[in-house]
Amino acid sequence: MTAIGLRDLTIGYGGDPVVHGVTLDIAEGESFALVGESGSGKSTVLKAIAGLAPDWSGAITVLGQARGHRPDRNFARVCQMVFQDPYGSLHPRKTVDDTLAEPLAIHGIGEHADRVVDMLAAVGLDRRFRFRFPHQLSGGQRQRVAIARALMLEPKVLLLDEPTSALDVSVQAEILNLLKRLRRERNLTYLMVTHNLHVVAFMCERLAVMRHGRIVETADVDRLRQGTFDNAYSRELYAASGGAGAPIAAAG
Amino acid sequence: MTEHLLELENLRVSFPTRDGPAEVVSGVSLTLGRERLGIVGESGSGKSLTGRAILRLVRPPGKMSVERLVFAGQDLMALGERGMRAIRGARISMVMQDPKFSLNPVMTVGEQIAEALRVHGARLSRQAMRRRVVSMLEQVRINDPERVAGFYPHEVSGGMGQRIMIAMMLIPEPDLLIADEPTSALDVSVQAQVLDLIDDLIARNGMGLILISHDLELVARYCDRIIVMNAGRIVEECPADRLGEATHPYTRGLIDAVPRMNETREELPVLDRSAWSGT
Numbered sequence: 001m002t003a004i005g006l007r008d009l010t011i012g013y014g015g016d017p018v019v020h021g022v023t024l025d026i027a028e029g030e031s032f033a034l035v036g037e038s039g040s041g042k043s044t045v046l047k048a049i050a051g052l053a054p055d056w057s058g059a060i061t062v063l064g065q066a067r068g069h070r071p072d073r074n075f076a077r078v079c080q081m082v083f084q085d086p087y088g089s090l091h092p093r094k095t096v097d098d099t100l101a102e103p104l105a106i107h108g109i110g111e112h113a114d115r116v117v118d119m120l121a122a123v124g125l126d127r128r129f130r131f132r133f134p135h136q137l138s139g140g141q142r143q144r145v146a147i148a149r150a151l152m153l154e155p156k157v158l159l160l161d162e163p164t165s166a167l168d169v170s171v172q173a174e175i176l177n178l179l180k181r182l183r184r185e186r187n188l189t190y191l192m193v194t195h196n197l198h199v200v201a202f203m204c205e206r207l208a209v210m211r212h213g214r215i216v217e218t219a220d221v222d223r224l225r226q227g228t229f230d231n232a233y234s235r236e237l238y239a240a241s242g243g244a245g246a247p248i249a250a251a252g
Numbered sequence: 253m254t255e256h257l258l259e260l261e262n263l264r265v266s267f268p269t270r271d272g273p274a275e276v277v278s279g280v281s282l283t284l285g286r287e288r289l290g291i292v293g294e295s296g297s298g299k300s301l302t303g304r305a306i307l308r309l310v311r312p313p314g315k316m317s318v319e320r321l322v323f324a325g326q327d328l329m330a331l332g333e334r335g336m337r338a339i340r341g342a343r344i345s346m347v348m349q350d351p352k353f354s355l356n357p358v359m360t361v362g363e364q365i366a367e368a369l370r371v372h373g374a375r376l377s378r379q380a381m382r383r384r385v386v387s388m389l390e391q392v393r394i395n396d397p398e399r400v401a402g403f404y405p406h407e408v409s410g411g412m413g414q415r416i417m418i419a420m421m422l423i424p425e426p427d428l429l430i431a432d433e434p435t436s437a438l439d440v441s442v443q444a445q446v447l448d449l450i451d452d453l454i455a456r457n458g459m460g461l462i463l464i465s466h467d468l469e470l471v472a473r474y475c476d477r478i479i480v481m482n483a484g485r486i487v488e489e490c491p492a493d494r495l496g497e498a499t500h501p502y503t504r505g506l507i508d509a510v511p512r513m514n515e516t517r518e519e520l521p522v523l524d525r526s527a528w529s530g531t
Contacts, residue, residue, distance in 0.1 A: 169510050170294060170522065173509035173521070177520055180519070198513055201511055201512065201514065202517070225515065241440050241513070242473075
């Protein structure tokens with residue numbers, strides 16, 4: 001079954017469109033990456049799916065459910081988003097417990113305490129963090145909370161917008177491992193936006209390269225690992241990211 | 253070469269906390285010739301503070317102490333604020349991470365670059381100044397420099413903004429450039445351009461460079477020598493091309509934690525933080 005289907009999706013922010021005619025099918029359980037440089041429109045695609053960029057035309061379906069242009073409560077239960085900046089995406093005056101319980105309250109789901117404690121364990125946070133405020137957490141811990149928040153309603157699809165680019169490499173490794181484990185355990189589908197091709201090689205099965213609001217190439221991750229893209233721009237991006245040469249790792 | 257451009261011995265930086273002063277840089281020593289030195293480490297390792305301390309720019313309530321801080325034969329600790337101002341920018345320059353917050357939003361690009369030159373004592377006619385600015389913009393490979401000189405910072409892209417910053421930092425012809433994450437706010441393709449540019453200008457002017465970054469691979473590519481910092485200390489020092497043979501477990505941990513382009517590992521190794529950071 002198709003987890004995310006985009007048909008001829010054109011998105012704007014009130015003026016000229018910034019994404020043009022994007023068509024994509026992402027299978028259930030797949031991990032798919034959108035890569036490209038700033039301004040290529042990759043984050044805008046995620047925002048449109050999440051309902052944060054309502055000025056679009058075309059069609060968006062998630063697990064067979066068509067997405068409308070308005071906020072949609074049912075949609076929130078199947079599809080959630082994790083944002084780039086764990087410093088900006090958590091409410092500074094709410095404890096971890098408040099943040100995680102809020103989606104439950106909105107959707108009228110009971111057993112707050114149990115679910116919060118279970119979710120903290122699932123994302124690898126000790127229960128002593130439950131009543132802390134964001135400023136009492138490190139960047140990696142905050143991103144764990146943001147992932148936990150996205151998973152509270154047990155969605156099947158996660159939209160990940162540069163989930164590790166604000167983190168140190170060692171913390172990035174922890175969060176990438178966590179995301180990989182959660183996908184396996186919960187059979188999640190990921191659509192991830194990133195500019196880091198190394199992360200794609202570790203996390204994803206397929207990727208699409210975007211430029212100037214259009215997809216220029218869709219490829220299996222093997223093509224990325226071997227550096228055999230068809231499109232000239234994809235190859236350029238690959239070369240700028242250091243290509244296959246990981247001189248340090250290779251020498252060690 | 254016998255004389256070092258910079259000598260730093262036993263640098264310590266601490267911040268007061270409720271439980272007494274917390275040392276963030278604990279006894280860093282290094283010497284630098286006219287070469288490219290990389291300082292790598294994660295957030296909180298003290299790498300940026302080390303860079304700032306060289307310019308004596310540790311903000312209060314932070315306190316720095318150092319046994320020896322000598323730049324081109326001159327004892328920087330003996331200088332007053334006024335003396336330091338003559339060093340900063342003119343002889344040691346610093347490029348910061350984000351051009352968006354480092355450029356003055358209400359001044360044109362050309363005026364800002366000219367100002368950088370003027371405050372360091374250049375007395376040039378209006379026309380000569382204009383020529384210097386335009387030629388500097390040309391050097392940082394900005395197309396149509398005459399036009400760009402009239403732009404305000406919000407009218408230029410991130411990569412261009414960073415190149416303008418570099419133009420500003422290099423126009424007084426300093427001997428040492430400290431670049432603190434100069435490209436982390438930029439796209440990969442622009443990153444390479446900006447670093448190539450810095451590299452080129454360093455080589456041409458025979459300057460020293462300290463490149464501070466969290467990105468091992470990048471530092472290995474652009475530096476001659478690398479220092480790895482963790483929790484305020486230098487844990488490893490090696491030539492850049494020997495980084496693959498690094499032995500300290502923290503350095504190895506950092507190298508292994510980065511996903512590779514031809515990645516096949518199911519899981520990435522994770523650092524055991526408790527072993528080194530003592531927290």
